Amino acid sequence: MTLISAITRHRELLWNLAARELKLRYRGSALGFFWSVLIPLFMALIYVIFLRLLGGRGVPLADVIIGVFAWQFTVQCINAGLTSITGNANLVKKVAFPRLILPLSATLANAITYVMSLLVQFPLVAILFHTSGQHFSPWIILLPVVLLVHLIFNLALTLLLAGLNVVIRDAQHLVGILLSAWFFVSPVMYNLDFVTRHAEAHPWAPKLFLLNPMTVIVTGYRSVITRDVPFPFEPMSYISLALIGLLFVYSYRLFQRLQKDFADLL
Amino acid sequence: MSTPAIEVENLGKSYRLRGIAKASLRDLLVKGWKKSQSEIFWALRDVSFQVPRGASVGVVGPNGSGKSSLLGLIAGTITPTTGSVRTHGTISSLLELGAGFHPDLSGRENVFLNAAVLGIAREDVARRMDHIIEFSGLRDFIDMPVKNYSSGMYVRLGFAVAVEMNPEILLVDEVLAVGDLAFQMKCLDRIREFQKRGKTILLVTHDLVTVEQFCDEVKLIHQGHLVSQGNPSDVILTYLKTYMARIGHLNVEEHGTREVELTHVRMLNENNEEATTFTTGNAMTVEIHYRAKKRLEQVVFGFSIKTGNGFFIFGTNTQIMKVSVPAIEGEGIVRLRIHPLSLMEGKYFLSLSCHSWDHATQYHRLEDWYPFAVKNKSTAEGVFQLPCSWEIKPNALPQGN
Structure with a gap:
């Protein structure tokens, strides 16, 4: 069962499961969907204040907002990925359907939330731009491309962790630690410019940062939304993009290999 | 002779005794992926049989004999360790009643979700919603979150959705044991209807009377092996004599x-x-x-x-x-x-x-x-059939009035 045929043949199930995910996420909470926007906004504010206190010269608030929303999407996918099989043990043990549908539906639900949160993010960024006399970049038409790369990366992580967490339950604890470390080495609450300024003695440092797919993705968003951030068209960026592709293929294969034993291991 | 509905060949399923649940990172780092042979437990081993199209086959055996593993393998939820299962036609298994029901969603929402899980198109469900609600007998509760349902209500709704699927092959695992008597009757009626329409049925149950009534053939499984198969009353007799009587309150x-x-x-x-x-x-x-x-x-x-x-x-x-x-x-x-x-x-x-x-x-x-x-052919109830008769005299005045 390949990815595409699983999606087309079971799109109804995929959609139903994603809808379930979304319905349940906001059921019973007064603010509902707005939590998906409020949380990254509060985080962005905290980071900006924290960074100003620590580093003196800051990073534009718009950059941080873009970074935090994008980061939040990835974190949500990772968390959903970890539980997408283990949390649906009943379904996996009792019904035969491509297991791929579960991590796919988790990613789909998060992608929908993310796109909806962008609809809130953009007016905010527009207001910030307006106060500082900036304008949106014309390259914003390439936003879907960045989104697609981000989506593929997140799907790869979801698949990887969905499968691994069934076989090795330590995965979820390990991921918690790795996530905090990863957050600090990804330009979420800062940007590449910030790295360059703070590591003038080590000109290779920003290049090393680019090996992190998250750097390329977040910088990609910033470069198509704002006019101040250029996209780093460098070999390292291409390597990073290739890594995303490789990770996707690896995760997909690993998941398909592991899924045979899911019913036994749950 | 048409192709059989289910073909099972040298089917085997093994589990690791230790670490059936999970390998921890430590195991992974220390021992690697090696599976040690000594820790393997065969839930099912070298089972081969065919189920002809339209046949009703019962599977009996003591607890833990591998019946449910067999059904899981045929349904495709479990991957065989050895051998293969080939099925011809759509399968619906009544082993996943209410699988994927989410406690916080209402009955109606869960019907749609459950139907999607079972592969029923949304329009079909919408069209047959009334029928499903009717069959489950939960009209007043259909918009209530299923976490507030009783276990019987839960299963009734699950069954109502599952039988809407109209499969070629129906796998039934002990589901008839749940629900009250009235609902059990309804379920049995529905299964008989499936039989009449020439569907293939594989029935796992401990209720031997049902097996004998329903099935053309019975397979007896013990410790993962297919021990005996054939005529229901013969196989049931073997089963009762060999395994059943040795457990419980009896003193064989x-x-x-x-x-x-x-x-x-x-x-x-x-x-x-x-x-x-x-x-x-x-x-x-x-x-x-x-x-x-x-x-x-x-x-x-x-x-x-x-x-x-x-x-x-x-x-x-x-x-x-x-x-x-x-x-x-x-x-x-x-x-x-x-x-x-x-x-x-x-x-x-x-x-x-x-x-x-x-x-x-x-x-x-x-x-x-x-x-x-x-x-018992009549619907009288109790332990004994007492010899009894009625005498009715309409318009007869009681004496002494």
């Missing part, structure tokens, strides 16, 4: 000096055919073949009957009934005739014994040795 044992040995016993129905299921009100004959090693006088033959849960119902012997038994030597036959059989529907166990007139010597006793089932 055989003892005695064997000066007289009960060598062979045949249980015959009203048509003098060997059977394991008898009908209330009809005759039941027990034919006991014995062999006396020496000449013995005043031998007593006795029998008793207990229910499946060990309740003693009746017992008597030739001495109590003042039947004169001549001196015996060598081989012979004793016939016990029970007519009419006044037991109601259920499972029973027959004990037989042969002892001396003063009970001093037990020659041969077969305690709870012979299981049998009774079917």
Whole structure:
């Protein structure tokens, strides 16, 4: 069962499961969907204040907002990925359907939330731009491309962790630690410019940062939304993009290999 | 001859005894992925059979014999370790009643979700929603979150969705044991309807009466092996004798000096055919073949009957009934005739014994040795069919008024 045929043949199930995910996420909470926007906004504010206190010269608030929303999407996918099989043990043990549908539906639900949160993010960024006399970049038409790369990366992580967490339950604890470390080495609450300024003695440092797919993705968003951030068209960026592709293929294969034993291991 | 609906070939499924649940990171780092042979447990091994299209096949066996693994393998939820399963036609398994029901969603929302899980198109569900609600009998509760449902309600809704799928092959695992009697009847009706439409049915249950009523063929599984298969009453008899009676409240044992040995016993129905299921009100004959090693006088033959849960119902012997038994030597036959059989529907166990007139010597006793089932054609209830009749006199004035 390949990815595409699983999606087309079971799109109804995929959609139903994603809808379930979304319905349940906001059921019973007064603010509902707005939590998906409020949380990254509060985080962005905290980071900006924290960074100003620590580093003196800051990073534009718009950059941080873009970074935090994008980061939040990835974190949500990772968390959903970890539980997408283990949390649906009943379904996996009792019904035969491509297991791929579960991590796919988790990613789909998060992608929908993310796109909806962008609809809130953009007016905010527009207001910030307006106060500082900036304008949106014309390259914003390439936003879907960045989104697609981000989506593929997140799907790869979801698949990887969905499968691994069934076989090795330590995965979820390990991921918690790795996530905090990863957050600090990804330009979420800062940007590449910030790295360059703070590591003038080590000109290779920003290049090393680019090996992190998250750097390329977040910088990609910033470069198509704002006019101040250029996209780093460098070999390292291409390597990073290739890594995303490789990770996707690896995760997909690993998941398909592991899924045979899911019913036994749950 | 058309292709069979289900083809199972050398099917095997093994689990690791230790770490069936999970390998921790430590295991992974220390031991690697190696599977050590000694820790392997075979839930099912070298099972091969075919189920012809339109057949109803029952699968019986003691708990933990591998029945559910077999169904899981056929349904495709479990991956076989060895061998293969080939199925022809859509499968719906009534083993996942309410699988994927989410406690926080309402009954209606869960119907849509569950239907999607089972592969029913959304429009079909919308169209048949009324029918589903009707069948489940949950009209007043359909918009309530299922976390507030009772377990019976949960299963009823699950069943209502599952039978809407209209599959070619229906796998049923013990689901008939849930729900109240009325709903069980509804379920059985629905399964009969499937049978009539020529669907293939594979039924796993401990309810042997149902198996015998429904199935054309029965497969007996024990410790992962297909031990016996064929005619329902034969296989059920083997099953009851070999495995079932050794558990529970019954006291299956055989003892005695064997000066007289009960060598062979045949249980015959009203048509003098060997059977394991008898009908209330009809005759039941027990034919006991014995062999006396020496000449013995005043031998007593006795029998008793207990229910499946060990309740003693009746017992008597030739001495109590003042039947004169001549001196015996060598081989012979004793016939016990029970007519009419006044037991109601259920499972029973027959004990037989042969002892001396003063009970001093037990020659041969077969305690709870012979299981049998009774079917009741009427809908009267209870343990016994009491001989009764009614006399009705309309417009007759009571005396003394």
